Amino acid sequence: MGQDRQEKVATSLADAVAEEVGASLAPVDAELERLYPGDPGTRQPVHTVYVPGDVFAADTVRSWGDAALALLDEHAPDAASFAAVLGLADDLAGPVYERVRAKLAREPVEDLRVDFEDGYGPRPDAEEDGHAARAARLVAEARRAGTAAPYMGIRMKCLEAPVRARGIRTLDVFLTGLVEAGGLPDGLVLTLPKVTYAEQAAAMARLLDAFEKAHGLEPGRLGFEIQIETAQAVLAADGTATVARMIRAADGRATGLHYGTFDYSACLGVGAAHQASDHPAADHAKAVMQVAAAGTGVRLSDGSTNVLPVGPTERVHDAWRLHHGLVRRALARAYYQGWDMHPGHLPTRYAAVFAFYREGFERAAERLAAYAERAGGDVLDEPATAKALGGYLLRGLDCGALDSEEVTRLTGLTREGLEAYAAPRRAGLTAGE
Secondary structure, three states: OHHHOOOOOOOOOOHHHHHHHHHHHHHHHHHHHHHOOOOOOOOOOOEEEEEEOOOOOOOHHHHHHHHHHHHHHHHOOOHHHHHHHHOOOHHHHHHHHHHHHHHHHHOOOOEEEEEOOOOOOOOOHHHHHHHHHHHHHHHHHHHHHOOOOOEEEEEOOOOOHHHHHHHHHHHHHHHHHHHHOOOOOOOEEEEEOOOOOHHHHHHHHHHHHHHHHHHOOOOOOOOEEEEEOOHHHHEOOOOOEHHHHHHHHOOOOEEEEEEOHHHHHHHOOOOHHHOOOOOHHHHHHHHHHHHHHOOOOOEEEOOOOOOOOOOOHHHHHHHHHHHHHHHHHHHHOOOOOEEEOOOOHHHHHHHHHHHHHHHHHHHHHHHHHHHHOOOOOOOOOOHHHHHHHHHHHHHHHHHOOOOHHHHHHHHOOOHHHHHHHHOHHHHOOOOOO
């Protein structure tokens, strides 16, 4: 009865006060919207594969998948043996193994970067020109044939003085080749390595702006990833976070921050035997990257391992366990992307990713369904957690760990419903809805 009582509502502030506060904060509102637009809501690949410019071929994506399947056939020919190597739970062994093999047959590489930097090295100008033009032609042909990875592009040389002109020319040759072959494809990704100063990110943005104007492209059509490979990229001489300045200097064109495991470790004097993505120095750099990128729409990528699964079965298994553990560790720390250096890394990349999403799937779906239905439960989730749950399920769908039918069955939500929770600002929802 008391709950039905109509309460008297009284206020003390004139409407003009709220209007004045709103006017004073309008510049801040605009700044927040510009600098922190939130996640773009598009698919993020789980990895990036780097292939030297002279090695990249029309069948690279398929050949990597075939090589990975051959390694499984030789060193883990069934679900039980693969699960035993990686320590997968019994209930995950079959589903994960089946999905890994299906992924390697259907879409072995999610993101491929044709490398003209460390993996390619210095070459005569005519040779690099030819390889850059060839890369553009092959990427365009793969798009038309439906054999391309979902994301493809190049890593150019950096903008440091000794290689600056070469890097700019390779970028120009590649992009011009794509335009002349029919236009810039969807999923185009450009990577700028060894960025040390914010001015280098600003210079890259100017280069892309100039290219867009030269071809009458929509402003902002081209973005780029920033590779963090030096100490100065993380901490400036004045003690501030350089990486945050880089994001801002890119003027909305930065799409990702990629951690460079070996260059960064070497820069700090870490010995070769200890250069790994789980080193404390790596954790510090990535934590700074993570905070700097939060809310900006710029995504993070972990680095790689240089321990390759080659040789006798025992050595392959050891390399698989190492790689699987590093990927699992990165996922738990919200680094949803990493580098893969060899076809043998693909089975454990996908095994780690698929297990990560499948083992938490039912609980995440249950919590999001309870939140959506206001049903309560044993965890009192808030809008921020609902956002994380929606994002988790979407990532699982995008990579193939989960199927849309099972997600809808357990959550009662379509993909559009998941997206509304994962990106509430873009969906027009308030924090409390």
